Amino acid sequence: MNYNHILIRYAELALKGKNRKEFEKKLQDNLKRALKKFPEIKVIRSFGRMFIELNGAEEEAVSDRLKDIFGIHSFSPALKLELDQERIDEGALWAIKDALPEERGTFKVSVKRANKNFPKRSQELNYHIGSHILRNTKELTVDVHNPDVEVKVEIRDEACYIMCKSRKGAGGLPVGTAGKVMLMLSGGIDSPVAGYLALKRGVELEAIHFHSPPFTNERARQKVEDLARVLTRFGGRIKLHIVPFTAAQQEIHKKVPDNYEMTIMRRFMLRIAEATAEKNGALALVNGESLGQVASQTLHSMHTINEVTNLPILRPLVTMDKLEVIDIARNIGTYELSILPYEDCCTIFLPPQTKTRPSIKKAAAYEQAIDVDKFVSEAVEGIETVFIKHDTNIEKEFEDLF
Numbered sequence: 073m074n075y076n077h078i079l080i081r082y083a084e085l086a087l088k089g090k091n092r093k094e095f096e097k098k099l100q101d102n103l104k105r106a107l108k109k110f111p112e113i114k115v116i117r118s119f120g121r122m123f124i125e126l127n128g129a130e131e132e133a134v135s136d137r138l139k140d141i142f143g144i145h146s147f148s149p150a151l152k153l154e155l156d157q158e159r160i161d162e163g164a165l166w167a168i169k170d171a172l173p174e175e176r177g178t179f180k181v182s183v184k185r186a187n188k189n190f191p192k193r194s195q196e197l198n199y200h201i202g203s204h205i206l207r208n209t210k211e212l213t214v215d216v217h218n219p220d221v222e223v224k225v226e227i228r229d230e231a232c233y234i235m236c237k238s239r240k241g242a243g244g245l246p247v248g249t250a251g252k253v254m255l256m257l258s259g260g261i262d263s264p265v266a267g268y269l270a271l272k273r274g275v276e277l278e279a280i281h282f283h284s285p286p287f288t289n290e291r292a293r294q295k296v297e298d299l300a301r302v303l304t305r306f307g308g309r310i311k312l313h314i315v316p317f318t319a320a321q322q323e324i325h326k327k328v329p330d331n332y333e334m335t336i337m338r339r340f341m342l343r344i345a346e347a348t349a350e351k352n353g354a355l356a357l358v359n360g361e362s363l364g365q366v367a368s369q370t371l372h373s374m375h376t377i378n379e380v381t382n383l384p385i386l387r388p389l390v391t392m393d394k395l396e397v398i399d400i401a402r403n404i405g406t407y408e409l410s411i412l413p414y415e416d417c418c419t420i421f422l423p424p425q426t427k428t429r430p431s432i433k434k435a436a437a438y439e440q441a442i443d444v445d446k447f448v449s450e451a452v453e454g455i456e457t458v459f460i461k462h463d464t465n466i467e468k469e470f471e472d473l474f
Contacts, residue, residue: 073151073162073163073166074131075126075131075149075150075151076125076126076127076150076151076152077123077124077125077126077149077150077151077152077233078123078124078126078131078134078135078138078147078148078149078150079121079122079123079147079148079150079226079233079235080103080121080122080123080124080138080144080147080241081121081144081145081146081147081148081241082096082099082120082121082122082143082144082145083142083143083144083145083241083242083243083244083245084143084243084244084245085099085143085245085246085249086120086145094249095143095245095246095249096117096122097117098143098246098247098248098249099122099141099143099144099246100115100117100122101248102141102142102143102246102247102248102308103115103122103124103138103141105308106137106138106140106141106308106462107124107134107137110129110133110134112126112127112128112129113125113126113127113129113134114127118228119186119228123150123152124138125152131149135147135149135239138239138241139239139240139241139242140242140305140306141241141242141246141306142242142243142244142245142246142247142271142272142274142306143241143242143244143245143246143247143274144241144242144243145240145241145243146238146239146240146241147238147239147241148224148235148236148237148238148239149235149237150233150234150235151163151166151167151233151234151235152231152232152233153231153232153233153234154231154232155187155190155227155231155232157192157200159232160197160201160225160232160234161200161201161204163232163234164181164201164204164205164223164225164234165204165205165208165209167223167234167235167236168205168209168212168221168223168236169209170236170237171221171236171237172212172220172221175209175210175211175212176210176211176212177211177212177213177220177221178212178213178214178215178218178219178220178221179202179205179212179213179214179215179219179220179221179222179223180198180202180214180215180216180219180222180223181197181198181201181202181205181222181223181225182198182222182223182224182225183195183197183198183201183225183226183227184224184225184226184227185197185227186226186227186228186229187227187228187229190227197225197227201223201225202214205223221236222236223235223236224236242272242306243272244271244272244273244274245272245273245274246274247271247274247275247276247277247306247307247308248274248275248276249274250273250274250275250276251275251276251355251356252275252276252277252278252352252353252354252355253270253275253276253277253278253349253354253355253356253357253358253386254278254279254280254345254348254349254352254354254356254357254358255267255270255277255278255279255280255357255358255359256279256280256281256341256345256357256358256359256360257279257280257281257296257299257300257312258281258282258296258360258416259292259295259296259299259410259412259414259416260360260410260416261360261394261397261398261401261406261407261410261411262360262361262362262365262389262397263359263360264299264302264303264360264401264404264406264409264410265360265388265389265397265400265401265404265406266358266359266360266386266387266388266389267279267303267307267358268303268306268400268404268406269388269389269400270358270386270388271303271306271307272306275358276307277303277307277310277358278310278311278312278313278349278352278354279300279303279310279311279312279313280312280313280315280344280345280348281293281296281312281313281314281315282315282317282341282344282416283314283315283316283317284316284317284318284321285316285318286318287318287321287415288414288415288416289414289415291412291414292414292415292416293314295409295410295412295414296312296416297312297458297460298409299406299409299410300312300460301460301461301462302404302405302406302409303406304460304461304462305404305405305462306404308461308462309459309460309461309462310459310460311352311457311458311459311460312457312458312459312460313348313352313455313456313457314455314456314457314458315344315348315451315452315454315455316451316454316455316456317340317341317344317451319447319450319451320340320447320448320450320451321337323442323447324336324337324340324442327438327441327442328438328439328441328442329438330425331425331426331427332427332430332434332435332438333426334367334368334426334427335368335373335376335377335426335427335430335435336435336438336439336442338368338373338377339376339377339379339380339435339439340444340447340448340451342357342377342378342380342381342385343380343381343444343448344448344451344452345357345381346380346381346382346383347448347452348452348455349383350383351452354383355383355384356383356384356385356386357381357383357384357385357386358385358386358387358388359385359386359387360387360389360397361374361387361389361390362387362389362390362391362392362393362394362397363390363391365394366426367426367427367428368426370428370429372428372429372430372431373427373428373429373430375432376430376431376432376435379432379435
């Protein structure tokens with residue numbers, strides 16, 4: 073005997089009322105895409121649950137992939153058996169021995185009988201299966217309040233499902249149910265975490281990165297592509313837009329006073345990101361700003377920088393401290409990449425002091441010395457787009473996509 077199914081329990085999408093079917097369908101599609109390397113499996117929706125029919129695929133390998141899929145509350149390897157009492161007893165005994173191989177500890181049996189035609193009622197089944205386990209194991213005892221293992225038995229119309237183990241899912245909403253956003257992805261610690269948290273709320277993600285060769289090198293760009301590839305574990309394929317930012321950045325450095333340089337640079341980035349978002353159907357921008365973390369992330373700075381865009385800006389990290397962000401970065405596997413010592417465009421030409429309370433009026437006045445539209449337009453036209461997939465090489469597509 074071996075596990076032949078995985079039962080999936082929904083996260084927040086279970087509360088979606090009349091729209092629930094749409095969310096379920098999206099989760100089913102996402103699962104099929106994420107499990108493409110297991111062509112033998114089937115993903116089946118059934119009465120408020122989802123099942124993966126393994127058809128010989130290795131349960132642990134499939135489960136490892138499931139833990140990164142948003143929209144799943146928890147999941148359990150399951151035995152699917154015919155509605156036969158002897159087979160159910162046999163399956164329950166096998167499952168608890170798999171969960172407690174030394175046959176020591178406590179358990180309880182919890183039966184759900186959705187199929188009311190099954191001859192035994194739930195309480196009778198609890199007693200019957202529990203007795204069978206006690207008779208056929210060494211030192212197991214029953215604890216109905218705080219058991220080491222709960223033997224869950226679901227009696228449905230088509231079959232019986234038996235589960236003893238449960239793994240926590242990623243939670244959140246299925247990716248693709250909340251519209252598309254454009255993530256401003258740098259090589260730092262914060263923005264990949266912001267992208268991960270945005271994906272958790274169900275958005276489809278594209279990313280934009282500002283690249284300033286020769287001041288930033290190919291390793292810095294590769295680092296960003298690698299960070300995007302980590303995010304594909306959670307969101308499927310990601311379209312990454314690489315912006316040639318050198319000319320605009322040099323012009324800003326030449327024409328703007330040092331203490332306003334970062335503010336004006338961020339305003340340029342927002343203009344370019346907004347134009348790219350509109351071209352690609354994204355409804356909001358996402359960045360890794362946290363209130364007060366650095367000079368360009370004070371409330372005054374955010375207010376002055378925001379002034380150049382009408383798109384909503386989502387800041388998932390805005391109330392977090394750095395240690396909280398680092399914890400998430402470590403958990404999702406971006407931290408070690410982010411601390412690689414390759415400069416990005418935000419660290420070159422770094423002025424000795426940045427204005428923490430910049431004004432919109434002064435920022436606009438300093439921009440009068442620059443042909444803003446020209447530099448923004450040239451940067452957008454020069455964008456190179458790469459498609460990044462999970463566990464695959466990068467496919468490059470260029471301007472003809474626009």
